[in-house]
Amino acid sequence: xxxxxxxxxxxLFGLTGGRARPPGESFNLVAIVTTxxxxxxxxxxxxxxxxxxxxxxxxxxxxxxxxxxxxPINITRVILGDLRREGLVTIERPKPAAQAxxxxxxxxxxxxxxxx
Amino acid sequence: xxxxxxxxxxxGLIPRKTTTTVAMDFGRVxxxxxxxxxxxxxxxxxxFWFMWDDLVRGAIGAVVLVDxxxxxxxxxxxxxxxxxxxxxxxxxxxxxGQYPHNEEEVRDALTLAPHIPIVRxxxxxxxxVKSTLISLVEHALxxxxxxxxxxx
Numbered sequence: 662x663x664x665x666x667x668x669x670x671x672x673l674f675g676l677t678g679g680r681a682r683p684p685g686e687s688f689n690l691v692a693i694v695t696t697x698x699x700x701x702x703x704x705x706x707x708x709x710x711x712x713x714x715x716x717x718x719x720x721x722x723x724x725x726x727x728x729x730x731x732x733p734i735n736i737t738r739v740i741l742g743d744l745r746r747e748g749l750v751t752i753e754r755p756k757p758a759a760q761a762x763x764x765x766x767x768x769x770x771x772x773x774x775x776x777x
Numbered sequence: 778x779x780x781x782x783x784x785x786x787x788x789g790l791i792p793r794k795t796t797t798t799v800a801m802d803f804g805r806v807x808x809x810x811x812x813x814x815x816x817x818x819x820x821x822x823x824x825f826w827f828m829w830d831d832l833v834r835g836a837i838g839a840v841v842l843v844d845x846x847x848x849x850x851x852x853x854x855x856x857x858x859x860x861x862x863x864x865x866x867x868x869x870x871x872x873x874g875q876y877p878h879n880e881e882e883v884r885d886a887l888t889l890a891p892h893i894p895i896v897r898x899x900x901x902x903x904x905x906v907k908s909t910l911i912s913l914v915e916h917a918l919x920x921x922x923x924x925x926x927x928x929x
Contacts, residue, residue, distance in 0.1 A: 690815075728805040774814075
């Protein structure tokens, strides 16, 4: 759908040093990421890492971090795992109830899609 | 295509493919002020399957985008979603509006149950994608209403 978009200039696996899985404890798409403190203007971080820290000053779900960075979700997860390991972000599990979708939501999604 | 995938991604029947397999496409559609639809696209190749288990959890459903020139590549994806009991529809991807195989041929070839929708689509066209997603949500809702407790 983005035929004109030349895509990222850096190969995605370059951003993660070839890694496909994040370090540390696993976390899912709706876990909430929050930047710790305000000490993130560190010169040795790549722009993507800095962008995550800037975005997550407001607590943000993992899926939204990926959307805002326009990066694939698993690349984003590797970056988030690195930042957590460095103590620069926290990643909190969502409440289990947030996962459940009831019938009303299906109907709302359907209605909204039709009127797009 | 990257050099690294030479010999891994079989493009024998797809001579015009020039783009690489990106590990995951991502979309975020704001439906209204409180409702956000997330779309995750992931390649069918087996080496990306480890991503799928996580994506199906809590999902409404899946679209299996089928290229009829290499139908056999879709068998594992169909099996996967049947096994995961996640509602899915088959999106027959057309190229330049050409659909070399009709729906019933594809249903037979994939041994799909009669209730699983097959829709023609062009993944590059907004309206086409939208109508495919509508088919999927309708199907997921039907499954949910008609077979309580079952999601496939």
